[in-house]
Amino acid sequence: MNYKILKLLKDSGEDFVSGQKISEEFGVSRAAIWKHINIIKEAGYEIEAISRKGYRIISSPDILTFGEIKNFLTTKYIGKNIIHYESISSTNSKAKELAEMNEEHGTVIVSEEQTLGRGRLGRNWVSPKYKGIWMSIILRPNIITQNASLITLVGAAAVQRAIKKMGIETSIKWPNDIVIDSKKVCGILTEMSGEIDHINYLIMGIGINVNLEEEDIPIELKESATSLKLETGKYIDRKLLLANILNEFEDLYNDFVLNGNIKETIDICREKSILIGREIQLVNRGKVKIAKAVDISDKGELIIENDQGIIEHIVSGEVSIRGIYGYGK
Known part of the structure; x- marks a missing residue:
């Protein structure tokens, strides 16, 4: 009512x-x-x-309900069902719970605050109230499981384009971070439930530091994390940004899942890559190697040249760049 x-x-x-x-x-x-x-x-x-x-x-208040963003939405199904919370432990955890209960494809879980936000590799994600976009999207793509990792690149490309629409230039750190001036403003965590030959559902969690102030960022993260407001000096409209992300994501997602075309996503990730041409540290399954990032393949793999001059195609791993995220100075 x-x-x-x-x-x-x-x-x-x-x-x-x-x-x-x-x-x-x-x-x-x-x-x-x-x-x-x-x-x-x-x-x-x-x-x-x-x-x-x-x-x-x-x-109207600065809240991310469907009623507040619907006038900016152009999607057909992504975000047409938004489940909004004032505070929640983790949007990804809630999304998985709802997905198991057959919540519909394209449903977005968004919270004004997360008390136990999660990043990749079990890291915590600081999620203060009313200052960021903390959301998860329930997806049920009809694709082979081997291509599931490409959805993360779709998300990264969509966020990059959406932020650019706000007049802000960002880069992409393959496969799941959005950075400004070598500092992280957004992380994407994609989790899957499925079998060898079938995906039950994917949960794409997106956390964006939108209007965080200096005091909102923990001391230990000040050299590696920032917010859109801190970088631009301007207050950012969270409602418009959220709608932009959902609009851009649906376009790129449909192109990939329905049309089998990942080219536009790869082009964005390649053009806006902060890795290509730089020396990186790659951590994969506990093993560390120093290499040079050469390119991103048409299949979304990171192409590297190792210290022996051998070209390798990397599907996943934790990447650090010299001078960013604590690797070298």
């Missing part, structure tokens, strides 16, 4: 909507309408109420 009243008020723009009209529209009493209006106010909406005129919205 709160959402329906909110939608009615939003659709009316700057015009007042009378309590009588709302009452007739939803078949509830004027007293009940008043209670719902107060609940909506408690959620952060500023609502003007004038006797004999009714109600209208003056301002």
